[in-house]
Amino acid sequence: MERLGDSKMTCVLERKAQIKTNKHLTDHLYVMELIVEDIPSLVLPGQFVHVQIPGMEGHILRRPFSVYHTKQSENKLTILYQIVGFGTQKMTTLGAGDTVDVMGPIGHGWTIPATCQSALLVGGGVGAAPLYMHAQELYKADVSVDVVLGAQTEAALVCKDRYEALLGQSVPCSTDDGTYGYHGFCTDLVSKSLDKRSYDYVACCGPEPMIKAVCAITLDRGIPTFVSLEKRMACGIGACLSCVVETTNGLKRSCVDGPVFNASEVIW
Numbered sequence: 001m002e003r004l005g006d007s008k009m010t011c012v013l014e015r016k017a018q019i020k021t022n023k024h025l026t027d028h029l030y031v032m033e034l035i036v037e038d039i040p041s042l043v044l045p046g047q048f049v050h051v052q053i054p055g056m057e058g059h060i061l062r063r064p065f066s067v068y069h070t071k072q073s074e075n076k077l078t079i080l081y082q083i084v085g086f087g088t089q090k091m092t093t094l095g096a097g098d099t100v101d102v103m104g105p106i107g108h109g110w111t112i113p114a115t116c117q118s119a120l121l122v123g124g125g126v127g128a129a130p131l132y133m134h135a136q137e138l139y140k141a142d143v144s145v146d147v148v149l150g151a152q153t154e155a156a157l158v159c160k161d162r163y164e165a166l167l168g169q170s171v172p173c174s175t176d177d178g179t180y181g182y183h184g185f186c187t188d189l190v191s192k193s194l195d196k197r198s199y200d201y202v203a204c205c206g207p208e209p210m211i212k213a214v215c216a217i218t219l220d221r222g223i224p225t226f227v228s229l230e231k232r233m234a235c236g237i238g239a240c241l242s243c244v245v246e247t248t249n250g251l252k253r254s255c256v257d258g259p260v261f262n263a264s265e266v267i268w
């Protein structure tokens with residue numbers, strides 16, 4: 001296997017992946033299943049893949065996507081993506097049998113604190129996807145897991161059914177416009193959950209303002225909190241410094257030192 005760079009946990013591979021399905025979910029959201037050798041069995045929760053989208057000759061940069069889930073027996077890796085610009089729009093035009101070039105797995109994923117017994121996972125919008133494999137590993141490790149999801153509107157609420165099937169319980173949801181669940185921000189649901197019971201670990205992924213607001217609550221209560229930051233990236237392998245995050249330990253490259261960071265170390 002050729003090595004492209006180090007993500008400290010695993011080596012980064014480059015592989016041709018064949019699209020198995022590319023389904024429109026709702027709103028601007030799609031889910032893409034890729035069949036690709038080696039990478040699915042190496043992915044750790046929280047890591048991402050860097051995808052070269054065909055037909056984008058004028059746009060040489062790859063696009064990073066967190067791995068939503070994998071099925072190793074089928075060499076399958078699934079990503080959930082939302083259309084925000086040219087690349088993601090182009091992705092929607094791809095179909096079964098098309099190939100994309102994938103680099104991965106990349107980055108430092110989630111770390112379960114050694115003494116963790118109860119965890120709260122908070123996902124905003126498409127940020128629910130990078131937390132799903134983490135929920136699976138926490139559940140397997142006998143950690144009591146609760147999940148809170150938030151989105152702008154019902155159509156942007158994703159992964160709820162999958163989380164409920166995994167955890168065997170309903171997942172509190174919020175929508176900014178009140179079209180589903182609690183009418184308001186998911187930070188209100190986070191505060192309610194923390195008032196109800198104690199958690200010794202919080203993991204969060206979503207839009208940066210939401211992450212900041214969640215961290216303000218959880219760090220104030222002294223709860224170890226880890227966040228997955230989606231900084232704009234270029235090389236994805238630690239070489240270009242386009243993705244730096246300021247931390248109490250100096251500047252860190254989000255692609256290889258993150259994307260998951262200890263929230264108490266991030267200088268927002």
Ligand SMILES: Cc1cc2nc3c(=O)[nH]c(=O)nc-3n(C[C@H](O)[C@H](O)[C@H](O)COP(=O)(O)OP(=O)(O)OC[C@H]3O[C@@H](n4cnc5c(N)ncnc54)[C@H](O)[C@@H]3O)c2cc1C
Pocket residue numbers: 048063064065066067079080081082083084085086087088089126129130229230231232233259
């Ligand atoms: C580690 C990591 C994991 C990610 N995981 C997912 C995922 O699972 N699902 C998903 O839908 N998206 C994810 N993203 C974001 C995704 O990479 C971008 O949405 C995508 O690269 C945009 O490409 P584009 O060509 O469509 O947009 P462009 O045409 O390049 O940009 C369009 C608009 O999107 C904004 N944008 C582009 N990249 C980002 C970014 N990284 N963060 C915030 N805004 C951005 C630009 O500022 C611009 O306003 C992740 C990003 C990172 C860094």
Ligand code: FES
Pocket residue numbers: 232233234235236237238239240241242243244253254255256
């Ligand atoms: S994207 Fe180049 S260093 Fe992170």
